[in-house]
Amino acid sequence: MEHLDYQFSRSHEWLKEEDGLMIVGISDFAQNALGDVVFVNLPDVGDEVTAGEAFGDVESVKAVSDLISPVTGVVAEVNEELLDSPELLNSDPYGSWIIKVENVTDTEELLSAAAYEAFCETEE
Amino acid sequence: MKLVFEKSMPGHASVILPPLDVEKKALPENLSRGRLPRLPELSETEVSRHYTELVHEVYGVNSGFYPLGSCTMKYNPRIDEEIAALPSFTGIHPLAPQEATEGCRKVLEEAADLLEEISGMDAMTFQPAAGAHGEFTGVLLIKQYHDARGDEKRRKIIVPDSAHGTNPATAAMCGYEVVNIASAPDGCVDLDALKAALGEDTAGLMLTNPNTVGLFDPNILEITRLVHEAGGLCYYDGANLNAIMGHVRPGDMGFDCVHMNLHKTFATPHGGGGPGAGAVGCKAFLAPYLPKSALMDGGEGIQVRGFAGNFLVVLKALTYILTLGKEGIPQASETAVLNANYLMKGVKEVFTPAFDRICMHEFVLDLSDYKKATGVSALDVAKRLIDYGIHPPTMYFPLIVHEALMLEPTETESRETLDQVAEIFRKVKEDGIREPELLHTAPHNATIGRPDEVAAARNPILKAEL
Numbered sequence: 220m221e222h223l224d225y226q227f228s229r230s231h232e233w234l235k236e237e238d239g240l241m242i243v244g245i246s247d248f249a250q251n252a253l254g255d256v257v258f259v260n261l262p263d264v265g266d267e268v269t270a271g272e273a274f275g276d277v278e279s280v281k282a283v284s285d286l287i288s289p290v291t292g293v294v295a296e297v298n299e300e301l302l303d304s305p306e307l308l309n310s311d312p313y314g315s316w317i318i319k320v321e322n323v324t325d326t327e328e329l330l331s332a333a334a335y336e337a338f339c340e341t342e343e
Numbered sequence: 344m345k346l347v348f349e350k351s352m353p354g355h356a357s358v359i360l361p362p363l364d365v366e367k368k369a370l371p372e373n374l375s376r377g378r379l380p381r382l383p384e385l386s387e388t389e390v391s392r393h394y395t396e397l398v399h400e401v402y403g404v405n406s407g408f409y410p411l412g413s414c415t416m417k418y419n420p421r422i423d424e425e426i427a428a429l430p431s432f433t434g435i436h437p438l439a440p441q442e443a444t445e446g447c448r449k450v451l452e453e454a455a456d457l458l459e460e461i462s463g464m465d466a467m468t469f470q471p472a473a474g475a476h477g478e479f480t481g482v483l484l485i486k487q488y489h490d491a492r493g494d495e496k497r498r499k500i501i502v503p504d505s506a507h508g509t510n511p512a513t514a515a516m517c518g519y520e521v522v523n524i525a526s527a528p529d530g531c532v533d534l535d536a537l538k539a540a541l542g543e544d545t546a547g548l549m550l551t552n553p554n555t556v557g558l559f560d561p562n563i564l565e566i567t568r569l570v571h572e573a574g575g576l577c578y579y580d581g582a583n584l585n586a587i588m589g590h591v592r593p594g595d596m597g598f599d600c601v602h603m604n605l606h607k608t609f610a611t612p613h614g615g616g617g618p619g620a621g622a623v624g625c626k627a628f629l630a631p632y633l634p635k636s637a638l639m640d641g642g643e644g645i646q647v648r649g650f651a652g653n654f655l656v657v658l659k660a661l662t663y664i665l666t667l668g669k670e671g672i673p674q675a676s677e678t679a680v681l682n683a684n685y686l687m688k689g690v691k692e693v694f695t696p697a698f699d700r701i702c703m704h705e706f707v708l709d710l711s712d713y714k715k716a717t718g719v720s721a722l723d724v725a726k727r728l729i730d731y732g733i734h735p736p737t738m739y740f741p742l743i744v745h746e747a748l749m750l751e752p753t754e755t756e757s758r759e760t761l762d763q764v765a766e767i768f769r770k771v772k773e774d775g776i777r778e779p780e781l782l783h784t785a786p787h788n789a790t791i792g793r794p795d796e797v798a799a800a801r802n803p804i805l806k807a808e809l
Contacts, residue, residue: 252745257800280796281739283508305801 225313227335228327230287233313240319241290241326245277248339250312253279256305261297261317268292268320270327275317277308286317291325294318344400347393348809351383357390400790402734408756408764410686412705412737412749413507413555415585415607417679422666423610423659432658437639437650451651454622454661461664461672462581462601463594464624468633469652477602477621478513478549478580480634480647484600484625485547485576486517487632497546497575503532505556505741507582510549519546526743530556530698532566545575552596553583553703555741555749557683567597576600576629584608585753586680586704589673600625609660620656678754679704682761686752689765693772697744705751708736709744719775719782721746726793727774729786731767 225233231249235242250256258278268274273285274294296319301307307315330338369375385393403409409416426432435447455467471477482500489497500514501522511521522540527533531554548570553559560566567577579598585608593601605611606619613619625633635644639651651657667675680703687696687706696702697709710721725735725748737749752761775782784793 255797257797278800280800282742284742306797 223332225332226289226329227332227338228287228289228329229338232287232289234289234326234329237319240295240321241292241323242316243274243286243289243318243320244316245286245308245312246335246339247312248342250309253277253284253309254281255279256308259301259305259308259317261299261301262294264294264297266294268294268318270325277305288320289327289329290320290323292320292323295321344396346807346809347383347385347390348807350385350389350393353384355384355386355389357385357387406734408733408752408760410736410750410752410764411734412557412707412740412751413582414613414737415582415604415704415751415753416613416734417585417607417610417753418755419610419612419659420663420666423662426662427655427659432655437636437654447651447654450658450661451654454657454664457661457664458603458622459624461588461592462579462584462603462624463592463596463598464601465627466630466633467622467624468635468647469620469622469654469657470634470636470646470648470650471602471621471623472648472653473606473619474580474582474602474604474621475509475513476647477604477623478509478578479516480621480623481578481600481602481625482513482517482519482547482549483647484623484629484632485578486519488576488629489546491632494574496544499540499542499544500546501537501540501548501570501575503550503554505530505554505743506549506551507555507580510551510580514549530554530558530743531560532562534562534565534569537566537569541569541573541575543574545570545573547576547578547599549578549580550598551580551583552593553586553705555583556698556707556744557583557586557702557705557749557751558698558700559587559703563596571597582607583704586676588676589669590676594624594626600629605656605660610663611656611659618653618656620653620660622657622660675754676704679752682752682754682756683750685758686750686761686764689761690750690768693765693768694748697747704753705749707741707744708748708750710746710748713772713775714746717775717779719779721748723779723782723785724748724771724775727771727782727785728767730788731770733764733767 225235227233227246231246233244233246256277256279260275262274268288270288270291272288274288275286276283277286298316404416404418435444451469459465459467471480498520499522500519501524502510502514503526504523505526514521524536524540525533552563570577576599577597579593579601581601581603584603588608602621602623604621606613634647636646636650637643683702683704683706687702694708694710695712697707710724714720721738725738728735739747740749786792
């Protein structure tokens with residue numbers, strides 16, 4: 220299992236701390252279950268996000284799914300590259316961050332990489 | 344095939360106009376377009392061939408088996424079309440004097456009476472033009488009810504995660520916050536999750552029963568009681584009414600308003616053969632908020648569409664109800680449920696049902712194990728079914744089942760057809776085990792092969808350059 224420094228939510232987002240910001244993306248399991256992603260709806264910089272609530276959505280050829288924030292805080296940066304190239308979420312889910320969050324006041328109960336891997340096996 | 348505009352040839356025509364026997368007058372300048380409308384010019388032969396070619400390009404309920412789950416693609420009886428084609432119905436205008444429209448008004452009244460009886464409601468509007476439009480109208484009734492009472496803190500609509508996508512979309516369009524609640528492992532509403540979601544901010548609940556996995560929720564009376572206790576109202580999405588009509592009434596389950604898709608349950612055509620009609624019924628206390636046609640009904644009131652909605656569709660539905668009668672309506676739903684269970688039994692030998700118990704009018708297959716073993720997805724299976732001449736079921740819905748295929752055969756299919764379909768599923772499964780690539784690239788026998796859905800979604804071309 221790669222990405223040992225990532226933490227995961229049960230709704231299949233990953234979270235990683237970098238330079239004092241919390242970075243959020245979706246897991247490989249999530250992109251695989253979604254299928255080809257065709258659109259990503261992102262929040263604006265400065266928007267507040269709440270742990271356990273939707274902050275945007277991804278649309279694949281199968282369905283539209285909410286992106287659930289693992290943290291409560293304020294959006295510091297959004298990955299605008301995804302607007303033109305949503306397929307990056309499929310080809311490189313762990314390299315393609317979606318938002319970076321600052322002023323984090325709350326974090327969902329998260330899983331380690333190993334625990335998440337075990338959790339995904341029960342999901343299948 | 345070419346568009347009708349591309350087939351156009353200058354001078355080709357289908358009509359020979361009679362000689363002009365009155366004085367020729369030009370249109371006033373301000374009413375003139377200034378140029379001729381850009382219409383295709385074709386002879387009658389060419390027009391006839393064009394539409395015949397189109398017929399061969401499409402697949403409908405008249406072509407073959409069409410098990411699109413949750414869509415109730417039942418046969419549209421010819422008698423409905425015959426009645427709706429009568430000139431006394433097609434030649435009328437809603438603004439004709441009242442004494443000239445008595446017959447049409449009678450059609451609307453009688454259709455309303457019968458649909459109120461079937462749904463257990465007290466009042467009805469036919470204005471909404473389709474299901475989602477009906478949902479919108481129904482949730483506006485709920486909103487109007489709370490607003491009229493000054494109960495402005497009710498900002499949330501609860502929707503189970505097995506709901507049709509139109510439910511949360513409707514709630515959002517009406518300005519509500521959508522609260523999704525997870526289903527219990529049996530596919531029905533999780534009562535604890537519902538209780539946790541209910542509160543002083545609950546405006547209402549939107550529910551389909553039987554739900555989208557084809558199961559009738561055994562706790563329905565408890566569900567509607569809990570919502571009412573919290574001060575919310577209950578909206579019934581009539582998408583799956585075909586499973587219960589004539590047997591159980593949404594009104595008796597505790598619902599306050601409902602929409603019925605006349606183009607599903609009451610056998611009027613879908614889509615291109617439509618238009619549809621999403622009749623909305625409600626209990627008496629919501630009736631004051633129903634849309635009205637100021638011109639037809641007099642007085643004031645909001646409208647969601649002109650006049651009485653798609654009148655001829657209502658007429659077709661009325662014809663259907665009267666043709667089947669008091670015995671035929673419940674028999675139709677019994678047969679729909681029987682057919683779904685018969686087909687599930689046949690297909691069960693091939694693929695795994697998501698919920699292996701007696702179903703209502705539809706059931707869901709879960710192809711996760713098959714995909715893991717062969718790499719062949721539900722999408723690939725659906726595409727391969729086209730090669731065997733049947734329409735694929737609904738795919739990847741509901742979202743609570745991975746690799747879902749959702750089948751609804753309806754009551755108008757024979758036992759022989761259902762046997763053939765089970766056999767086709769078996770062949771497709773074997774094809775996938777033997778030669779996965781054949782399914783990844785299917786269909787092979789259809790006019791259109793596999794469209795690039797990703798490219799179409801990312802870069803849609805929505806107009807033809809002529």
